[in-house]
Amino acid sequence: MKYLEEFSDPVLAGKLVEQIHATVTKPWAMMEVCGGQTHTIVRHGIDQLLPDGVEMIHGPGCPVCVTPLEIIDKALEIAAQPDVIFCSFGDMLRVPGSERDLFRIKSQGGDVRVVYSPLDALRVAQENPDKQVVFFGIGFETTAPPNAMTVYQAKKLGIPNFSLLVSHVRVPPAIEAIMQSPSCRVQGFLAAGHVCSVMGTTEYPELADKYGVPIVVTGFEPLDILAGILRTVSQLEKGEHVLENAYQRAVRDEGNPAAIAMLADVFETTDRAWRGIGMIPQSGWRLSERYREYDAEYRFQVQDITTQESTVCRSGEVLQGLIKPHECSAFGTLCTPRNPLGATMVSSEGACAAYYLYRRLETPVEVVSSGG
Template identity: 85%
Template sequence: MKYVEEFRDPELAGRLLDDIRATVTRPWALMEVCGGQTHSIIRHGIDQLLPDELELIHGPGCPVCVTPLEVIDKALAIAARPGVIFCSFGDMLRVPGSDRDLFRVRSEGGDVRVVYSPLDALRVAQDNPDKEVVFFGIGFETTAPPNAMTVYQARKLGIRNFSLLVSHVRVPPAIEAIMRSPDCRVQAFLAAGHVCSVMGIGEYPQLADRHRVPIVVTGFEPLDILEGIRRTVRQLERGEHTVDNAYARAVRPAGNPAAQAMLADVFEVTDRAWRGIGVIPGSGWRLSSRYREYDAEYRFSVSDLTTREPAECRSGEVLQGLIKPHECEAFGTTCTPRNPLGATMVSSEGACAAYFLYRRLGGGTTSREATPVG
């Protein structure tokens, strides 16, 4: 890719849309897994340009959104302790816990810092040997390798005042859980290209075969998404269910072996709770026994916390694709980006945030700020 504009060309988008319209003959429901794809779809009005037969269901692919409330509360408890410097990406600071967020902890005297890389947090630990420095390690397969590398470096350099609060999740088990849900309406998936650039596509064929759903790996620009939809619809109309890589410029079938080796060394697969969804077997990582001393949960013994989700927040249903954000009674009223009830309204990849930002306040509302492709 030379220029982003190449993948926002309105003429090419029109051709892809014409092909999709000519192909579809019956209703189909597709789920885009990644929150970045959701924002691109809403921003560019892609869902409104598609034929009426096609419904895009927004999946749980926002790492901030699916971080369970219990882990948020653990982060708050650790960050509030004297002698702790708590480091995080900025999008986690406003995610509500049971009774406050990291901004509130900072306003109350906690040393909470925004960093742009886990290695930044490691440097903070080097510069402050008298403090305990904790990095909030969240995300899917995309952010796990740099977090693993940072723990590896801490051990190699003998930095003992650094630890990682881990809440990493894996996409394939989430797809499995979605397909096993009795309320599932998903008939095909647009898989997240950045995840597959790390992990490859090896885990997807068995999912496609077992549940008889097409899985098409796509990128994040409008033409990427439209091409992914075009390939998906062709499979659905033909009764096929294979894995198709529509993002070959970034994704190799085997992924990134070096990143996978780092993950295998530092992390081990574990069951993981997803906010609003529940525990999904084998869907997360935790630090392996070799690196357990760098586990913030182990180091600070945070457990037995009482968590409390707002009763009026339906973000769990949004994350499962059961409702659209505007179908939640709190959306845009008691829940806004300034006063969020759930993480889906806070995160830069959250579906609720996308609907609010681009003025999708009702089922038939045309976005005031969204620009059609191009």
């Protein structure tokens, strides 16, 4: 249980909360980038323990949530084709497209399979040479290296019936897009520790300096989050804006060189649309020319599919931190985890799902003193 019980100690949490209260003298708004951090914050009521006026803005760091609707529809179009085995992690199966989801495709006879690794999908391709096997590769920098490795292996082993539907996005350009928005209220960031464990921290000091915002690399347990908040508000109170690594047990400045080298070989950066945010320049990856034959968009000719978002769902504003989930009129009524209108409700890391799961709005949370 190391790093679980130790980093959830209520006495230590109480002391960190006291330090935050002692440090803060004015209102501040900071954004946690990662959806996993959002769930920790909401589940443990961390935002309710903070001083009045200190706000946690829930960022777009849920990979399922930011996957654009047009990519979902492309996945559905491919999965519905005969002689296709469509492989995905389980969290994508209930994400709604324009009219259906992968579960509906499966119920209609499509061969949709849940796998636990992209290499599982590659094995499926080896075992079914008469089928086209597609793996749905989504996510941030964290999940990109194993997907890159799988394509590398497909080429090395000469497996022609495997392809990857790519929807990978990068965090630093998203931070820049958020800061450039006229409606931006973010004054500091808690950066996602797992992303930095892969890519390192070299891209963040320039962003912190350019936009005058502290960026603190943070983990995912309650004490990680509280320590990250303390470091962020300490910088804000002092008028500082630098990168700090508060997750040194997992993150090195240089990241993972082997993973970075694999990414550089298999992928190339590209403009990428983010659901609810729009197009962000150079914010994503696509397969490089050397591996383009393994790109499912080109193999199945679905590049031209376009979509229109729901006019009722306000998940885009949630993803940008402009509103909290309960401020959407559909929240908890027209939109629930059993009948989601948008990915922020269906995803296990989505902000709307966190608010619904922990009954944040229906039952006010009582803050119980830790005695620390």
